[in-house]
Amino acid sequence: MHHRLDTYTLNKMALVAPESMTGGDVELGGLNLAGDAPPAWSDALEETQYILSRLRAKLAELKELHAKHLTRPTLDDTSQEERQMEQLTREMGRAFTSGHRQVQLIKTAARQESRASERRLAASAAVALSTALQELGLSYRAAQSHYLQQLNSREERSRQYFEEDQEFVSVEPSDSWATDLKFAQVGGSNYEQQHERQLQQEVLLEFDDEERTREAMIREQEVGHIVQSISDLNHIFKDLAHMVQDQGSVLDRIDYNVEQTQIQVQEGYKQLKKADTYQRANRKLYCIMVLTISIIFLSFLFVIFKT
Amino acid sequence: MNVFSALKLYITKMTEESGPGMKVLLMDKQTTSIVSNVYSKSEILQKEVYLFERIDSGAQPEGLRHLKCIVFLRPTAENISLLCRELRCPKYGVYYIYFSNIIAKADIKTLAESDEQEVVREVHEFYADYLALNPHLFSLGINVCVQDLRWIPTHLQRTAQGIISVLLSLRKCPFIRYQGGSDMSKILAEKIRETFSKESNLFDFRQELNPLLLIVDRRDDPVTPLLNQWTYQAMVHELLTINNNRVDLSHVNGISKELAEVVLSAEHDEFYAQNLYLNFGEIGQMIKTLMDDFQKKSKKNQKLESIADIKNFVEMYPQFKKISGTVSKHVTVVGELSSLVGKHNLLEVSELEQELSCQSEHSTQLQKIKKLINDSRVRDVDATRLVMLYALHYEKHSNNDITGLLDMLKKKGVPATYTKLVYSILEYSGVHARQSNLFNHEGVSKITKKLFMGLSGVDNIYTQHKPLLVETLDDLLKGRLSTQTFPYLGNMVMSKRPQEIIVFIVGGATYEESLAVNNWNKQNPGTKIILGGTTIHNFQTFTEEIQSATNSITRRYRSRNN
Numbered sequence: 001m002h003h004r005l006d007t008y009t010l011n012k013m014a015l016v017a018p019e020s021m022t023g024g025d026v027e028l029g030g031l032n033l034a035g036d037a038p039p040a041w042s043d044a045l046e047e048t049q050y051i052l053s054r055l056r057a058k059l060a061e062l063k064e065l066h067a068k069h070l071t072r073p074t075l076d077d078t079s080q081e082e083r084q085m086e087q088l089t090r091e092m093g094r095a096f097t098s099g100h101r102q103v104q105l106i107k108t109a110a111r112q113e114s115r116a117s118e119r120r121l122a123a124s125a126a127v128a129l130s131t132a133l134q135e136l137g138l139s140y141r142a143a144q145s146h147y148l149q150q151l152n153s154r155e156e157r158s159r160q161y162f163e164e165d166q167e168f169v170s171v172e173p174s175d176s177w178a179t180d181l182k183f184a185q186v187g188g189s190n191y192e193q194q195h196e197r198q199l200q201q202e203v204l205l206e207f208d209d210e211e212r213t214r215e216a217m218i219r220e221q222e223v224g225h226i227v228q229s230i231s232d233l234n235h236i237f238k239d240l241a242h243m244v245q246d247q248g249s250v251l252d253r254i255d256y257n258v259e260q261t262q263i264q265v266q267e268g269y270k271q272l273k274k275a276d277t278y279q280r281a282n283r284k285l286y287c288i289m290v291l292t293i294s295i296i297f298l299s300f301l302f303v304i305f306k307t
Numbered sequence: 308m309n310v311f312s313a314l315k316l317y318i319t320k321m322t323e324e325s326g327p328g329m330k331v332l333l334m335d336k337q338t339t340s341i342v343s344n345v346y347s348k349s350e351i352l353q354k355e356v357y358l359f360e361r362i363d364s365g366a367q368p369e370g371l372r373h374l375k376c377i378v379f380l381r382p383t384a385e386n387i388s389l390l391c392r393e394l395r396c397p398k399y400g401v402y403y404i405y406f407s408n409i410i411a412k413a414d415i416k417t418l419a420e421s422d423e424q425e426v427v428r429e430v431h432e433f434y435a436d437y438l439a440l441n442p443h444l445f446s447l448g449i450n451v452c453v454q455d456l457r458w459i460p461t462h463l464q465r466t467a468q469g470i471i472s473v474l475l476s477l478r479k480c481p482f483i484r485y486q487g488g489s490d491m492s493k494i495l496a497e498k499i500r501e502t503f504s505k506e507s508n509l510f511d512f513r514q515e516l517n518p519l520l521l522i523v524d525r526r527d528d529p530v531t532p533l534l535n536q537w538t539y540q541a542m543v544h545e546l547l548t549i550n551n552n553r554v555d556l557s558h559v560n561g562i563s564k565e566l567a568e569v570v571l572s573a574e575h576d577e578f579y580a581q582n583l584y585l586n587f588g589e590i591g592q593m594i595k596t597l598m599d600d601f602q603k604k605s606k607k608n609q610k611l612e613s614i615a616d617i618k619n620f621v622e623m624y625p626q627f628k629k630i631s632g633t634v635s636k637h638v639t640v641v642g643e644l645s646s647l648v649g650k651h652n653l654l655e656v657s658e659l660e661q662e663l664s665c666q667s668e669h670s671t672q673l674q675k676i677k678k679l680i681n682d683s684r685v686r687d688v689d690a691t692r693l694v695m696l697y698a699l700h701y702e703k704h705s706n707n708d709i710t711g712l713l714d715m716l717k718k719k720g721v722p723a724t725y726t727k728l729v730y731s732i733l734e735y736s737g738v739h740a741r742q743s744n745l746f747n748h749e750g751v752s753k754i755t756k757k758l759f760m761g762l763s764g765v766d767n768i769y770t771q772h773k774p775l776l777v778e779t780l781d782d783l784l785k786g787r788l789s790t791q792t793f794p795y796l797g798n799m800v801m802s803k804r805p806q807e808i809i810v811f812i813v814g815g816a817t818y819e820e821s822l823a824v825n826n827w828n829k830q831n832p833g834t835k836i837i838l839g840g841t842t843i844h845n846f847q848t849f850t851e852e853i854q855s856a857t858n859s860i861t862r863r864y865r866s867r868n869n
Contacts, residue, residue: 037372037373038373039373042329042373045329049327117358117371118371120357120358121329121331121357121358121371121374124352124357124358125329125357127349127352128349128352128353128355128357131349131352131353132353134625138622138625141618141622142622145622229615229618232618233617233618249565249569249570249632249636250553250568250569250570251348252347252348252349252570252575253343253347253348253553253570254332254339254342254343254346254347254348254351254359255339255340255342255343255551255553256343256553256568257348257359258334258339258359258360258361261359261360261364262361262364265364
């Protein structure tokens, strides 16, 4: 029912003479050239939007994997899926970081923009993107913690049945954002372990190899935990920096914002007027000063020449 | 039958039809309010709408040609000419134009002629020409629509357009019934039918649920807007005034800057959505549980010992912040309400108001009014309210004492604008203007009802009053509403029971009626009722309407009494 007007717009070609149209186009095109090109930060905007869409897809994928993994019976080996999950979380972590970087880019661009409307545009684009990022980040973290919780509770349950197998608690699949770092750490601790072995080989002869490897495994696990929580913390601080929260307040009303801009425009106009009057007043004063000085000078001359 | 989602759908469609890319929304004054009631800024930012401009804000030299412009305007002559100017030297790249109502072909032609650079991509009519306040409540934002008991022509036009757009957005082509004794209702009904016949292809919907448009006049029930209210939404409106879901609190002493103006929108505030129809006492309890919850949460947040705690904190933080915003907002509002109630002795005033509207005991009520007028805590408005209610109730009572009460008001120092209102309201809707017996409790059914009431006792003395609308709707749905008092427009008569009813109150609805309609919808899932009005009244706005309505007509009361 809304389309009954379309025909009119389609017909507008006939209503406008072609030559006047092209003529107008050239003139006005030159006039408005300043606003023609999209601003430099629009690339960043598109980039972030792309990142967001990819993140959404990945999050869905991750959730699916989680669900699949949770419904399956436990297997001690790190399966294909777990590796896939790890891969996904790593990618998402990177995507979040680059998303935040892009938003930061837009923000700085917004501050440097000379025209008011451009500035507003960039600022609200930045707000929109960081809200979207924030929401995604929250749901991502919720998914992760839900998964871990489920996993832990399942482990608890299975531990009850396999009390004797407690020694072989499987290593939890890590959800670290910095698994790279963790790998580095693993290498390091392995190295350290070897070094240690060399040093204390004579002293610790009574320890058998098995025990030592287990100790190393535990240590490695702990180090991994620490690294992970530090990287978590890093993320948390980044998130805090970008946090936007004015939903539900008057700042989130469209009409309030429109009114505010109008008030600002009016304020600016008033200031301009004031400045204008000041300037004029100064000129007048200047004239008066010049005239009075010349009057004094002339009367002085008058007195001198008459006497 | 949900005006809120109908509007939201339109706006969503607007933002989506232009495809991806940065967008600016260009509106006029009224459409700004329409959009802001259904969409919050953060929601619409997610639709890539990053700038909001008013078409009448004055020309800005700077262009942003890389933006897509969504134009959403009412089809008024002024807007058309502004839009033509905009199109001649466009600031934005392409334009998607949406009019909020039916637009004349001639206007389209002038627009097309101004579009020299071919920047317009699409032109549509999206019938979002009213303010949706709740899912079942709409308003047109016309505070004063009457002058000398007749329509102000521009507002008649606007009202008819508003109702047409409600019908079109809900895809209904209803039967129309109107208040027989009211010229204003009749004129409006005829105006609407005129549009029906002129744009018959627009109204060609499949009708299954027997929609009915019922037009009633505020003059038939002047009591409801005079009463003090005790349910949350209505009370806030009565004491603090809600304007498009915004409440201005800047006059409150020692208010912080963020709370100088708050938004009470059921759509974006869960607590408000749950409690908007609860009464004041219940609200107090709800606020208390809200506070307790909040305190528990904030205590939890204070413990930040490990990294896991910090992680949890950040996960909770946005929610926590939201709750803290909600808590401080509602605590401020309710605190202000309760301080007003205490300061102005509103409990006693309201009790008497309810008695005046529901019971007839002339001499005792007269004594009570006199006592309250002499009470220094009672505000001028409330004293006037009481005398107005008294005048309406006992207008024809043989030994009424309106003049005596007026003298007392004058002695109290009530300004003349208020004392004048007492006769103005009789003028506006005295016995001569009313069709129904607002205060007549002599009818058989009324007496039995009263007996039952007497037996079971009154639930709550502050909410005894039921708006007349409830009775009208009851009659209508039971098929008892007489075609004498509420005739059909034209000679069509509806044979079946209506299942969808749109009630429009000429001269403004109230939140008390909105509450009644909401309860009705809840109790009868088979029927759907939507309430609308030229505005949503509280005492203050209603008095403005009365003043305008009776400003320069010949007075029939003053001469008799003075």
